[in-house]
Amino acid sequence: MSIEKRMLARELKLIAARPGDIFKPMWFLILVISMVPLALAPDSDLLAEIGSAMIWVATLLALLLNTEHLFQSDFSDGVLEQWLFLDRPLAWLVGLKLVAHWLFHVLPLILITPIAGLMLSVPTEVLIALLITLFVATPALTCFSGLGAALTLGSSRSGILGVLVMMPLFVPVVILAAGVLIRATDGSDTLPLLALLGAFSVVAATLVPIAVSAAIRLNIGGSN
Amino acid sequence: MIFEPIQIEISQLRCERDDRLLFKNLSIKLESGQILRVAGPNGAGKTTLLRTLAGLFDIQEGEIRLNQQPLKEYLERILYIGHKPQVTKDLTVLDNLKFLTDVDETALKSALSAVGLKGYHDSLVKELSQGQGRRCALARLWCVDAPIWILDEPYTALDVDMVKTLDARITEHVANGGVCLFTTHQPPQQLDYQTLELGHVD
Amino acid sequence: MGWRWFHQWGSPRLFYERAGRWQLVCGWLALILLVAGSLWGLGFAPVDYQQGNSYRIIYLHVPVAFLAQAMYAAMAVCAVVLFVWKMKLADVAMQAIAVMGFAFTALALISGAVWGKPTWGTYWVWDARLTSMLILAFLYLGVIGLRAAIQDPDQAGKACGILVLVGVVNLPIIKYSVEWWNTLHQPASLKLTEKPAMPASMWVPLLVNILGYYIAAAYLVLGSMRAIVLERERRATWVKELVGRA
């Protein structure tokens, strides 16, 4: 079996062993969304107006929490250092891990956002736009949060440092996605913005794994 | 399987960590059939030396060559087992091995019975004892054909029987033309090894 | 031969000695320029017909805001030097610049907010420049936090280097997206510093102050670097000799 298949198979088995890893972020997302009307008002017009933005931010947070410890257990078990002996460049393996993470951990999160949308009475066409922006934008977000996770591997008391370090880099993605949502609400053309967002994701997905692998190598070099 | 002849040449290696000089002017030659035990007190740089040889640490000064080639070209011929568990607790014994090795299941199962984990292949590692977990990590020695073994504290948590089994396996490996480097605090009885003492700089 | 100076500067001892002299020169020069520029701007530059005297904050806000961005770019240059030439001094510079850069960014944010009060009637407006400055402050904080979290200085330096390089690639994207976002939501707003053709009597003192703040930043960074070099090289013979003599 090739390393690629082995990697995906391992990821699936890990999910089977710890299903909570998938459900906790979803739970978090729905919980945060339920707080919104409680903190604001059960006024469906008001909720519909801010709903898509709230869902975006909540999904972003859920994704960050989810990705923060992406490499932590493999690092402390010493499995991560074995990756260096596999017959592939580390950046490629890291990319695979990120793809697997997106498929098995981020995608389920996106798929439950319609429920959150219903809770905040977001109109259908905006909800569809929301789903599309999440599909297009989350690869970039996953890569960046993976980098945050890798950079803080070596520090034992980092807390949520990885999240804090990476959050400012999300700004362009959030702005572009919000632009798409605004245009979807107006009914104007969203395609150019989606294309930009997609381009950002593609570039991030090709370049960030290299930075992640450098960060991992660096932390392996420093651990005893 | 019989390995091609291997020559490891360490010349003028020097390493400093956290402002402390661990070793300097370290030069060793190792060839097929040799076993080297790296000894020394805690903090002498044993793990650092092994990890440098495995390519996990950058060389600060000096050179390591394998068959006259730089180390980087040889990483896939190295089998490194560190002192961390090297296994994932939430996976089964077999799945752990399957991820790190590209060997079919029958070979993996025979490796598992060699380390006394026969019948445990479907158990999760977290259900095993510490010694059994260590055996699972060491099972790779029976199914991967890398000529260079670098083992950091392989004897930790092993019982007397398993120590004997491991000694026999290392002896067999070097007889086939392999090389083995290891560290330990309990000198093994049945191995014919050379010792490198670290911890005498300044 | 052309590279000799480069390697000499890489030596901590030579740097420490030379930087001491440079720091002194920079310090006095900055003091003269800043006193002259600020007094000129505060007392002698004409009043702005639109904003009145509040515009005089420009003589601090604009130089400091320039510096905030320039210092992030300088950190990125240091990161490249660190990775390409493995020069440890570049890491020292990165550490020093991160703290100074954050201080200047905070100063730019606060001066912008205070300027906003008489101009917009409120301290904080989500103006494009202030917003990107805020994000820049978060980026600086990330670099400082990451270094503080990792014990080994070499490792911390490399981790920060990776973060800074990723950040500097993103910075222009962030800036443009924030500007675009701003036009998307509030098309016409009064910009703090976008003035149609400033008269020379206004921009000459601004130029003096920009130069002054740049040199002041150099003075602060050199001073911080000297302290860090001493701390990191505390076991080196030259440091022991230096301290023993003193």
Next chain:
Amino acid sequence: MLEFQFASLAAFFEMAPHGVYVWPVYGLGLLVIGGLTWVNARQHRQAIRMVQRNLEREETHES
């Protein structure tokens, strides 16, 4: 070109009506640059003191 824009020094310090905004900003600027200078000097002194302590410790160790 260089003409003092205020009627008196008092008017200069009042800078009507925006003196309350302008002067604190410049004060803060001074505070930041002065403060950082002080922090640098302190860090430098501390580094020297640390090396001195290490030297003393080594000397007592040798004798």
